[in-house]
Amino acid sequence: MGQADITLRHIARRRAGDLARVFVPEHRPVEVLGWIDTQVTKLERRLDKALRLRVGGELRVLHVEFCFTLRDDVPDQVFEYLGFLFTALRTEAPGEPVPPIESVAVVLSGRKRRLPTVGERRTSWPERRFSGTHFRIDAVYQRTVAELRARGSVFWLVFAPLARDATAAAMREVVAEIRARAATDEERIELTTALLVMAAIDPWEHNLRKELAMLFDDREMEKKLLRRIPMIGEMISEAERQAAQRAAERAEKRGEKRGEKRGEKRGEKRGEKRGEKRGEQRGAQKAIAELLGRLFARRVGRRPTAEEERSIVERALAIGPGEVEDALLDLDADALVRWLAEPIRR
Incomplete structure (x- = not known):
C-alpha cells in the first residue's frame, strides 16, 4: 500500500490502545502491553502488526493487517504471518502456552457490495473438517462517518474520508474534532496527515482531498504537513x-x-x-x-x-x-x- 500503509502503521504505533479496543469483546477491560518484537518477527520484517494485550486478566494477541483491497492473496498473507507469529511467541517463552491470537484485516477500498465480516484460509482437504485459520474483516470504507465516530477515538476519525457517506461538511466537522481532541501539535499534524492520505484513496469517488487541503491553508501548517506526507x-x-x-x-x-x-x-x-x-x-x-x-x-x-x-x-x-x-x-x-x-x- 505504500504511502497509506506507512502512515497507518505510524499512527497505530502511537495509538495502539485505540486500535485494540474496537476489536476486544464489549465490556471487557483491555490493557495494551506493547507491540510484539522478537528475533523471529524481525526476520519477517513486519514488527508492528501484532499487539500483546491483557483482556480481562488473560494474555491475548491481536494481529492487524491494513489492506488497500481484500485481494485474493490476503488470506494467504494472514496465514503466513500467523505462522511467523506463533513461532516467535513459542520461541520467546519455551514451555509456556502461546496466547490466543485474533487476526483482523482492515480494508480501505474495494467493491461496493458488502464484504463478509469473516475470511478464511483453508489448509485441510476439501472433504475433511475445516483446518486453517479464520480472520475478521473490518471494511472501514463501507462504514458511515457516524459509525467511525462512534468508535470513540480520533484514530478512527482519520478513516472518515473513506466512509460511504463522507461529505465536505462532514470533513469540516471531523477536522474540527481532530484539532480539538489532539493532545499536541505533533499529534494533530500526524492525524491530519493520515486524513489527507486516506482522502487520496477515495473508494467512493467523493473527491474530498481538495476540500480537505483548503482547510489547512495556513502557510506554516502546510509546510509541516507536506514535510510529513508520507514521512x-x-x-x-x-x-x-x-x-x-x-x-x-x-x-x-x-x-x-x-x-x-x-x-x-x-x-x-x-x-x-x-x-x-x-x-x-x-x-x-x-x-x-x-x-x-x-x-x-x-x-x-x-x-x-x-x-x-x-x-x-x-x-x-x-x-x-x-x-x-x-x-x-x-x-x-x-x-x-x-x-x-x-x-x-x-
Whole structure:
C-alpha cells in the first residue's frame, strides 16, 4: 500500500490502545502491553502488526493487517504471518502456552457490495473438517462517518474520508474534532496527515482531498504537513527495502537456474548483489518521484511532465530530497518550473 500503509502503521504505533479496543469483546477491560518484537518477527520484517494485550486478566494477541483491497492473496498473507507469529511467541517463552491470537484485516477500498465480516484460509482437504485459520474483516470504507465516530477515538476519525457517506461538511466537522481532541501539535499534524492520505484513496469517488487541503491553508501548517506526507525518509527506505527484496528474489531464481545448469553458485551471488543494488536505486527514485511530484502538483496545479519529473529525481539524488522539497514549498509556480529547467548545480 505504500504511502497509506506507512502512515497507518505510524499512527497505530502511537495509538495502539485505540486500535485494540474496537476489536476486544464489549465490556471487557483491555490493557495494551506493547507491540510484539522478537528475533523471529524481525526476520519477517513486519514488527508492528501484532499487539500483546491483557483482556480481562488473560494474555491475548491481536494481529492487524491494513489492506488497500481484500485481494485474493490476503488470506494467504494472514496465514503466513500467523505462522511467523506463533513461532516467535513459542520461541520467546519455551514451555509456556502461546496466547490466543485474533487476526483482523482492515480494508480501505474495494467493491461496493458488502464484504463478509469473516475470511478464511483453508489448509485441510476439501472433504475433511475445516483446518486453517479464520480472520475478521473490518471494511472501514463501507462504514458511515457516524459509525467511525462512534468508535470513540480520533484514530478512527482519520478513516472518515473513506466512509460511504463522507461529505465536505462532514470533513469540516471531523477536522474540527481532530484539532480539538489532539493532545499536541505533533499529534494533530500526524492525524491530519493520515486524513489527507486516506482522502487520496477515495473508494467512493467523493473527491474530498481538495476540500480537505483548503482547510489547512495556513502557510506554516502546510509546510509541516507536506514535510510529513508520507514521512519521506521512512517511505524511501521502505521502497528501497521492498525493491531490493524483490530484485534479490528474482536474482536468486535466475541464479538457481544457472546453478542447476552449471553446478555452481557464483552466478547466483553476483546476480543477487547486482539485483539488490539496482532494486534499491529504482525504489528510491520511484519514491522520490511519487512524493516530490505531489508537492509539484500542489504548487503548480498540474502533474509534472516526464522531463520535469526526471529533473526532480536527478536534483534529489544530487543535492538531497530536502533541498528539492524546500524549493517545491518556497518557489512560486513559474519560478519552480524555471528552476527545474536549469542545469543542476551540484
